Amino acid sequence: MAYSRIASFKTVDSFREYLHSLGLSLELDDQPLSAEGGSPLAEPLEIAGFRVGNRWAVHPMEGWDGTRDGKPSEHTLRRWKHFGESGCKLIWGGEAVAVRPDGRANPNQLYYSADNEQSLAGLLETLQQAHRDAFGNSATEDLLVGLQLTHSGRYCRPNIKSQLEPRIVYHHPMLDARIGILPDDDSALLSDAEVEELIDKYIEAARGAYRLGYRFVDIKHCHGYLGHEFLSAYSRPGKYGGSFENRTRYLREICEGIHSECPELILGVRLSLFDFLPYQPENYDEKTGRPGLGAPSTYVDPDYPGFGCNRSNPLEIDLTEPIRLMQLMRDELHISLVNLTAGSPYYNPHIQRPAYFPPSDGYQPPEDPLVGCCRQMAAVARVRRAVPGLPVVGSAYTYFQEYLPHVAQAAVRNGDVDFVGIGRLVLSQWQLPAQVLRGEDYRAQKKICRTFSDCTTGPRNGMISGCFPLDDYYKQMPEFQALKKIKAGEKD
DSSP states (O other): OOOOOGGGOOSHHHHHHHHHHTTOOOOOOSSOOOTTTTOGGGOOEEETTEEEOOSEEEOOBOOSOSOTTSOOOHHHHHHHHHHHHSOOSEEOOSBEEESSGGGOSSTTOOBOOGGGHHHHHHHHHHHHHHHHHHHOTTGGGGOEEEEEEEOOGGGOOSSOTTOOOOOBSSOOHHHHHHHTOOTTOOTTBOOHHHHHHHHHHHHHHHHHHHHHTOSEEEEOBOTTSHHHHHHTOTTOOSTTSSSHHHHTHHHHHHHHHHHHHOTTSEEEEEEEOOOOOOEEESOBOTTTOOBOBEEEOOOOOTTSSOTTBOSSOTTSBOOHHHHHHHHHHHHTSOEEEEEEEOSOTTTOHHHHSOOSSOOTTSOBOSSOHHHHHHHHHHHHHHHHHHSTTSOEEEOOOGGGGGGHHHHHHHHHHTTSOSEEEESHHHHHOTTHHHHHHHTOOTTTTOOOOOOOOHHHHHHHTTOOOSOTTTOHHHHTSHHHHHHHHHHHHHHO
16 A cells, blocks of 8 residues: 555644645644634534533444443443543443344444343443543533444344344345345345334333433444445335335334433434445455455445445445435434444445554555545535534544544534544543643644554454553453454464
8 A cells, every 4th residue: 555644744734735645625724722722622512402512522332342231341331431531522322232132233232121221321420420520520511422222234243243143124235145145035134013113122222311311312324234224225115115205214213203202312313424335355465365455346236326325326425315314304303413424344444434454354445544534524514514403423533643633623613514523533542632622732642543443353353342552451451462363364
């Protein structure tokens, strides 16, 4: 790869020049501002009558460190403590919580049940107390914390880490082949009756979250999981597929049910704004066994392009339906905020989560990761202006690394986004937002995420979640040495 690493740019001007050489138009400020210095990131924003204290947000992440019965472990609680210490005033779900045990993406993912309510309450209490300890007893008055509700669909692995137990919305010739579903095997296909039962589970979990004190829930519709798959169910017969009205019925019925039973609970949606065809390595290095550059699948059928892309050219963004969906969210579904991402970590990770170093089961990025970051930012800016009045959280900021505050400030000031979301970064340097707003040198700790992707490679190999390269807590674990062996094996 000829891509330059972000750490190699020692000045803002040199970084600007590199962006220009890639043909990217991206505004960034000369220096980060503190809250006292008038940072746009320090400005409050009202969400459904609740005043959120600043424009930093923690993205929801899928944990691999819960107990087998779906409860948080000490590792999970530690992460949530760090979310509270981050200085972010919007905690978007914090964790992907399955609405039923068999909807988990891994055997150690959290799930909602009556038996697990007390432990989920403990997560919230841990986060809130850490926030008060770090920023004062009144700090939680403008802290908005939610819970992400999910079902993993075709990527369910609820019992054994290496065994998929998929539930699908429709047969997809490329994705089915990847997970071993035969074209004529309907055993994994959800019936309409099963979909209705799942909708009831979302409503039940939302009621529980409300009782526990979470102020909002996220109805996850991203990254190839079940909610996202409904949006592209062009070929599904019946009331949950085909037309735009039918493909959004799953979301509409969940929102209507939750709002009817918990009218004061704020609703949010994390949405993959656009999607591309699945990618795969175009070759493998014979000496090292490492995958080559990612290349898109060649199969093209108008029934299988994904959501938010041109059905005639699935490598081209088409935001017509995403804009229509966001208008529906704002005007009819009682949804008060959206968190926008793209693609899927399973079949086109460079679109979804740009990284210089791919995970062990990925491929080398076919473009400079900055291209993917700017692609997402531009799409988010476009839909935010097309759907005014629906606050938006943006993604793909972590890859900017030391220049993240420079980029984030400009994006918020220009009205391209309302909140700047961070995911991987909060695992390695969770206090960065607070440091920026206090005017401190956030580079001094040398903990900025470099997108090594170990936080993905580890879980993909059955290990717990965490930043193994930069967090001493994980370096002391035996999993760290096991991970090093896995990565070394890629080079042998």
